[in-house]
Amino acid sequence: MTDQTHNPDAPARRDQLTGEGAIRGTARMEAFADAVFAIAFTLPIVEIVMPSIDRDGAALGPDLVALTPHYAGYLLASAVIGLYWVQHHFSGAIFRTTGHWFVIATVLFLTAIGFIAFPARVLAEHFPDVAARPAAARYWVVSLAVVALAWLLKWSVGVARGHIDARLEDDYVRRLMRRFRLVAAGNVAAAMLVFINWQAGLALSALLMAWLLLPPETPRYTTRAPVIEGES
Amino acid sequence: MTDQTHNPDAPARRDQLTGEGAIRGTARMEAFADAVFAIAFTLPIVEIVMPSIDRDGAALGPDLVALTPHYAGYLLASAVIGLYWVQHHFSGAIFRTTGHWFVIATVLFLTAIGFIAFPARVLAEHFPDVAARPAAARYWVVSLAVVALAWLLKWSVGVARGHIDARLEDDYVRRLMRRFRLVAAGNVAAAMLVFINWQAGLALSALLMAWLLLPPETPRYTTRAPVIEGES
Amino acid sequence: MTDQTHNPDAPARRDQLTGEGAIRGTARMEAFADAVFAIAFTLPIVEIVMPSIDRDGAALGPDLVALTPHYAGYLLASAVIGLYWVQHHFSGAIFRTTGHWFVIATVLFLTAIGFIAFPARVLAEHFPDVAARPAAARYWVVSLAVVALAWLLKWSVGVARGHIDARLEDDYVRRLMRRFRLVAAGNVAAAMLVFINWQAGLALSALLMAWLLLPPETPRYTTRAPVIEGES
């Protein structure tokens, strides 16, 4: 399909992967994704409403403390978006090129990322109300499952379309794929469980998130490992 | 006019294209555009208003379902902005340099992109009201036509000012131009049709959007294709 | 002070310009500035309030037309921020390095850029009210003068601290400085004039903006012009 399947160390060229538009490096796709991540990460702050300046000034302290569920929503959104950004930053070292369908899949994934702060706020801000917890938990866990599936889709399209760095060991790539399939399957299971027992679904979902916090396996190459980008 | 018209493989230099300010590579123009795309793509989430925490907690589930038109607005805005970002990402492999008028034309295009989430929300959120559909459809289709015309303007200025990669086959560039002229003409036709029959105008506009989803033709070069950027 | 004053073609090194922190290339300063520009450029869209879905659907058309002052505010903000971004994009080809005080001056300039959409909205949205015009015009023209002064400050600090590309002809740099001094002086004059005669102040300010639309002079180098960045 491409030169690089013959000699994995040879640099890719712009006219490879016919039918994929123009093959490009990953830099600009990463830049767009980084910007979407950064905005999704930072925007929730505008949703925290400052205590009114028309209230008694002495009430400011308690008013700021009463915003705790809002702070929790901000932190929860930061945590999940930050964690996926870390995965995305890692994957930028695994993929070497991009083509039309890979960027389309990335846009779908980013649509899910741009949305996730909303369920995070729903969960955190409605959690103090016991009657709202089941619905809030379901909304959050289902939304996380959509993100995990979109992530798996993006990853799978990238692999299927030949955008993985061909210098990586096949077994290494297979292990990564398995990890993300497990995360997606676990999230789908949590999204079903949360309708039966919301506490259990929420707990499983949180466990999977904690798993993503662990570093992925360090890349293994069939050739000498490439020099990291941006070296000077 | 420039060295590169003589030897298309020679790298461009900063003092070429007199009267265009400082000729530069496309990296920073793409970075600015990527950021505008990313913000326009992500901002609509702040427009989804969370169900009040003062309501009965048991109503949270139905309240979240009732937000469906808002979700649709978010998805529609993501789809159209994402699709144009994909076109822009592709065009970054076709243009090689930028000058004053090309960046001005890019700013005009980005002004239209930054606006398009608003008509998307108008369409999606007002669509459930039958009486509002014609006006919402007209607003949306006319706005899309403005985006398509601005895109054609940006593309045309880039070509006319000599910023296309001179290593590309002339016929290839001509085919691309024809594609974008057809998209623009079709969108203008849809913007006229929508005032006669709003359903037909909306359908034509949607068809043109679906056409943009297809990958553009892979670049063809007169010389050996350039190595993709960011290779390591 | 630095190697580059001896041999302007030699690349700069990280430990030059003692007392300036770590000397770096302009890439990351440009990236931060591009992002601030992009956000300031795109954010005003959230200020356009969609006609309520609780109103009679048949009123949607007129309601959307009645938003015209809001559209004008969005366009005015895009125009001024876009125009300064074009200047900034150009200046990225003139400066070659950054140091502590230059990035501080850039932050000050960006503080002004991040603010300018607000006076643009004040002018556009209050302009239909005749009684509000003088105050709106003063607010806008004074704000533009602050931006022009901040731009001149950034430029002057960059020049004074030795961050200009040493390969450029001295006379060329002097002509650029004169241009930006004239723009700043003209804007300060407009900011004084607007308190005497608001129409005249507003007109002078608009003329200066139109002047920025003209391309700056193409760089002239004492040595062979550098290859543009990002070439592949």
Next chain:
Amino acid sequence: MTDQTHNPDAPARRDQLTGEGAIRGTARMEAFADAVFAIAFTLPIVEIVMPSIDRDGAALGPDLVALTPHYAGYLLASAVIGLYWVQHHFSGAIFRTTGHWFVIATVLFLTAIGFIAFPARVLAEHFPDVAARPAAARYWVVSLAVVALAWLLKWSVGVARGHIDARLEDDYVRRLMRRFRLVAAGNVAAAMLVFINWQAGLALSALLMAWLLLPPETPRYTTRAPVIEGES
């Protein structure tokens, strides 16, 4: 652990630092951080509410002047975020690589940066009310201490995990570490002091901020200083 501990001038490779995911250059981590900084820096503008167009037009002037506490909040947020961005820009020249835990620590730091505009607004907008000052000052100073601690954490993780440019003199890195430890310790002291005497805590916090305005020491290398990145 890595080649670079043996020969600090050798470029790093992607499979070094086992257990850190994929080692990468700092470019993309800086890009994400720059974007978060830029958004946090620019977002506060949306919190300034424009005087209503339904009011008497002649009142626009005084209404705009009455927004002064809001302008102060915008300026204060810009100042603190801008200042930390300057530190971060500097640190991009000190660190050479990134790994899993370093990007996690960066996400934690950015969570604090994304939040800091809120306490800035609380302080500026509630300060005119004498009764609200102690609570506003405490909230602000404690928040700044969290930012300073998160910055120290990020820095410490980067150093501990071997991401510092190995070409730097050990003594130089030690002096930097001492500077940031002092800033963090001072901020923690201010956060305790502000509960005893809010004026003193606020003053100490402001002094520490002013200290950050001074340029950090210019890097010293054991080998010839590296050429700055992005040179052309």
